[in-house]
Amino acid sequence: MSTPDPPAYGDPTPVLPRIARLLAPYRTMMIAVAIAVVTAAALSALAPFLTKAVFDDALFPTDGGDPDLTLLAWLVAGMCAIPVVTALIGIGQNYLTSTIGNSAMADLRGRLFEHLQTMELGFFTATKTGSIQSRLANDVGGVRTVLTDTATTILQNAVTVSSALIAMVILSWQLTIIALVLMPVFVVVQVRVGRRRRRLARKTQESLSEMTAITEEALSVSGILLAKVFNRSEAETERYRDENRRQTRLQVEAAMTGRTFFALVQTFFAITPALIYLAAGFMITGSAGGATLTAGTLVAFTTLQGRLQMPLIQLMRVTLDVQTSIALFRRIFEYLDLDPAIIERPGAQPLPDTGRGGAVEFRDVSFQYPPPRILGQQPRGTDEADPVTEATWVLRDVSLQVEPGRLAAIVGPSGSGKTTMTYLIPRFHEVTRGAVLIDGVDVRDATAESLGRAVGMVTQEPYLFHGTIAENIAYAKEGATPDEVEQAARDANIHDRIMSFPDGYETITGERGYRLSGGEKQRIAIARVFLMNPRVLVLDEATSALDTETERLVQEALDRATHGRTTIAIAHRLSTIQNADVIFGLEDGELVEQGTHAELLERGGLYARLYVEQFGSGSVEARFSDGVRYTDGRCFRDHHRADVAF
Template sequence: MQFVHAMGGAHGAIGHDPTGVKGKQIAGQTIRRVAGFARPYRAMLIGFVVVLLLGALLSLVPPLLFRQIIDDAIENRDRGQVHLLAGIIVLAAFGEAALAFIERYWSARIGEGLIYDLRVKLYDHVQRMPMAFFTRVQTGSLISRMNNDVIGAQRAFTGTLGSVVSNTIVLATTLVAMFLLEWRLTLMALALLPVFILPTKRVGRKLQALTRESMEHNASMNTVMTERLNVSGALLVKLFGRHNQERDGFGSTAGRVRDIGVRSAMYGRTFFIALSLVGAVGAAVLYWVGAQLVISGAITVGTLAAMGLMVVRIYTPLTSLTNARVDVMTALVSFERVFEVLDTPNPIADRPDAVTLQQPKGRIELAEVTFTYPPSDDRLASLQTETAAPEATGKPVLRHVSAVIEPGQLVALVGPSGAGKTTLAALLTRLYDVDTGAVLIDGTDVRDVAQESLRASMGVVPQDPHLFHETVADNLRYARPGATDAEMEAACRSAHIHNLIASLSEGYNTVVGERGYRLSGGEKQRLAIARVLLKDPAIVVLDEATSHLDSENEALVQQALGIALQGRTAVVIAHRLSTVTNADLILVLDQGQLVESGRHQDLLAADGLYAELYRTLVRNEQRSPAESAV
C-alpha cells in the first residue's frame, strides 16, 4: 500500500520548514493533548494500524509466490501449481486493495472527525470569550487560526504522523523479508537510496468537483465566523445569550464539511486503488506468462525476481523517514497554535452554583462599582493588534459608583464623552466584571447569575445595531427562535417597521445583507427595537442614537422607543432632551464618578455639571435637531 497516496485527500499537502523547527524538541504536553483529541477514535486507530500491518504483510505475498513459482513450480514443470499460485497472487492483490480501501476510510474518518471536533470546540470557546478578547484580536488572524491551522492539525495527525507509522511498518516488513531472501542484494539496494527519485503524485479529475464543493462549504463557514466573531456580532450573540444555538448551528455546517471531506478522500483513494490494482494484476499476468516460458526452458530466476519486486517498496518509506523528525515537528506547530487559542482563559464564566433569574422584576443596584479595562493578554500576541485597545489604559474607568434603579424606572445616563456611560451599561449585562463592588439584579450579584438567564432578562439596542446576513425574519427570531409570525409582526408594528418590511421584495424573507446594509440607519434601529420587543425583557439598555438620523426616521425611532420602554426598567445613554427631561432618575457621570443624581428639575436647580450639560444640549438642539450630544 502506498500510504503516501492514501493520506492525500482533498486538502492538499503540508509544507515543510526544516529551518523553522531546527533544534526544537517535541513537547510531551502537546503529544499528550493530541492523544487526548484522538481518544474518541481509539478503536479506529487500532483498526487502522492493524489494517496497515496486514496490508504490509499481504503485499509480500506476490514476490514470495513468484519466487515459489520460479524455483519450485517451474523447476518441477507443475502447471497446476503455477495456476494455483497465480490465482492466489490475484486474490492477494484484491485483498490488499480491500484493506487499502478500509484504511483510507478510517484515515478519512479520523482526520475529518478531528477537524470537526477541533472546529466546534474552538468556535464554542472563542464565541464565549469576553468582549475584551474581541476588541483586541484581529478577526482575520483568528479565522485563519480556526480554519487553516485546524486543517493543518488534521494533516499532522492523519498525514504526517500516520505516514510515519505506515512507512515504518512497510519498511520493517519489507526489509526483514529481503534480508531473509538475500542480505547482500538488500545492502546493495540500500546503497542506491541517495539516487532514488520519488515519483510524482497525481490526483484524478474526479476530485475537482468535490474539492470545489468543499471550498464552498468552507467559505460558508468562514462567513459565519466573520459575522459572529467580530466585535458587533459577538456582542449581539452575548446580549441574546445564544451561545449554545451558535455552537449547534456552526456544528451543522462543520458537519457538512466533514462529510464532503470523507467523500473526497474516498473518491481519491478509489482512484489510486484502481491504479494499484491494475498494476498488481498486470504483474501477476506477466509472471504467469513468464512462468510458462520458464517451463519451456527459457527463464530460471527465483530469488532475484522476488527481490526485484520488493526493492521498489523500500525507497519511498526510506526517503520519507529521513525527514520524519522535521515533518512531525512542522506538523505539530498547527496543533500548538490551535491549543494556544483553546488555552486562552475566559474570566467571565458561570460559577458552578450560578442561579437562574425567575420572573425578573428589573431592580438594579450599583454598589460601589469600580472597574478598569483588563490589560492585553500576551499569550495571544500573534492574534492581537499591534497596539493595546484604547480603553485599556490601566486607569479605572468607573470609581465607586453607587445607585439604585427601581423596577419600571426610566434612568438616563449623562455626562461628557469618556465619562464611563457605555462602560456602565456594559457592566449591567456582564460583558465585563467589576474590579470591586457589585452590580445586582433583583438583589442578586450578576456574577452569581447564569449568563444565559441574565441576558434573557435584558434587551439591548446599541447605537449601531448589528444585523446578520440573513432574512429579516431570521434576524428578528434571533431574540426568540420560537416566535410565531403573528408575534413577530406585532413586534414590528410596535416598532413602526412592519410597513417597510411588507414593502420589501420578499417581505420578512428578504435578506438584509451583511450588517444590514440594505436598510437605512433608522430602519436598522427600528428593526433592532422590534427584536428587543419580541424578546420581551424586564430591563432595556439603550444607547439612544438618533443624532445621525433624518427628522422622519428620528420621529419614527422615538415613537418605537416610547413603546419599547413602557413597563420596563430602562437604562438609557441619553442624547435627546425628551429622554433627559422625562427620566425618572438622571445619573450624571464625570471621569468615572457619579457626581450628581436626581430628577431633571432638581438637578437644574443645583446648577452643577448637569445644568451645564443641559444648557449645551439645548443650544445644540436649537441649532440643529440632529446635533445633540450628551
C-alpha cells in the first residue's frame, strides 16, 4: 500500500490561476478559439428561430394565407448552411485547441523535468525513482484532456447553454422555468460528486505511482537478478498484483461515481418535452394565463430544450473532470514548488583557470545530512533542524590540504565518511559548517558549470546508460569528435577491447552497462575522465571489485588519468595507494592522521591497523622494506629484510 502524499504546500496560489498561466503563452490562439466558439454557438442558437419562421411564416402563415415558397427556400438554405459553416469552424477550432493543449502539456513536462534536474542528490536518495517517473508520465498525462479540450469545451458549452437559455426566455419564460426547475438541485449534487471524484483521483494517482515504482524496481536488470537469486519472483508478482487490484477498484469506483447523478439528469431532460407539451396545452387554452403560444414557438422551444440537454450535461461532466484534474495538478505543482537545497549563489564566478591540477582544501568542515525531503514538507533550515548530537555528524572539523597535481588517498573503516567527503568537493552535498575550496575559491562561490567541469569522478560501480559505447564515452564532453572518443578509449586501455566487438564503438552497452564486464565498464568510465579532462579527479573504490588482470589494466589507465591533475582516491585495497603523496586516515568522521605510507606505518595508528588487517592477522607476520614489522596486529621497528611471509 502506498503512503498518501501530504497536503500541497509551497506556492499558496490556487490551482486554477496557475493552470491559466500555463496557457498564457498561447493567448492569441485562445482568442481565436473563443471567437470560433462564440460564432458557432450563435449560429446554433439561430437555427431554432429559422425553424419557427418555417412554421409560422412560410408553411403556416399566421394571417391564414398560402405557404410562401420563396421564403421557405431561403429559410431552408439558411438551415443547411449553418451546420456546414459550424463544421468548418469546428475543424479549425479543434486544430487550435489541440496545438494549445499539447504545447502547454509539453511545457509543463519540460518544466518539471528541468526543475528535477536542479534538485540536490539527497532528494533522489529519499524518493523512489518510480514515483518521480509516475509524476512525469501518469500525472502529466492525466491532465492532457484538461489542457487540450477542457477550456474550449467549457467555453463552447457555456456559450451554447447561455445562448439557448436566452433564446428560450425570449420564446417563453414560463416554459423556461418548467424546463429548468430542478437545475439548482443538480448543481448541489454535482458539487458533492466533484469532491468525491477529486479524492478518488488522488488515490488513483498514488496507486499508479506505487505501481510504477514496483515496476521500476522489480523489472530493472538489478531487480530481476535480485529476485532470481533469492527466488522472490512470485513474491514480486504478488506485490504487483495486490497494487494492480487496488488500482482496478479505484478505477471502477471513479468510473461509477456520478453515474446515478447523470442518469437522473438525462432522465429529467428526456421527460421534460412531455411536461412542456402539457404546460403548452394549458397555456393555449388560457388556463395558464396566456394564449399567445404558436405551433412554431412550441417547436422552436422544444428544439432548443433538446439542444440544451447535451451541452448542459457535457458542461457538468467537464466540470467534474476539472475537479478531478485539480488533484493531478496539485501533485505536479508539489514537485515544482520544491526549492533545491543547493543553489548557485548570486554573483557566483567561474573557477580560475590555473592550467594545472587544482588545489583542494577542507577548512574545519563538519557535515550532517539534512532531514529527508519528504514530499509535502518544506525542508527545515539549520535553525529548525533536529538537535545536534555527536551521532548526527558524519564529518567533524575536518581540515586538510591537497597540493595541485598531487595524489591524496583517504582510508578508514566503512561508514567513516570517506565518500561523503568526496561528494562535498563537487558540491553534491552542502557543508554544514566550514568550507571546501578549490584553488582558493569556496565551492559555494563558484558557478555550477565551472565546478562541474573542474571535478571528475570514477566510482566503484560506474553508470552507463542504454546506448552505444561511443555515446557513453562522448557523454563527458558535448560535441566530442570520434577521434577524441577513440583517443580517450586508448588512454583508458579499452580501445582494443572495443574493437574486438563486432560493432566496435557502436556496440550497445545495455541498461546500466550490463552487457559489459566490470572492468570494461570501469575503463569506459575512465575514458570519460580523459575526455572531460578535469583538474580534480575523485576515485571512489575504482578497482576494489576487479580481478587481478583487469585491475592491472584499470590501474594503468588510472595512472595516466591522474598524471598532471589533483587526485583524491578512496581505497580499501591499500596496495593501490602506497605511492600516494599523502594519505589521510578518517575514523568516525574525524581526521585522525595524515602522512605518507611509510610515515603512517611507523606511527602504528589507524592506517597501520588497517594494513595489518588486510595483509596479515593472527600469527601471520609481515616484514616490509621500511623496517616496520607487524605481529598479531601490533607494530614495532625491525631492521630485517623486506619480505612478506604468510
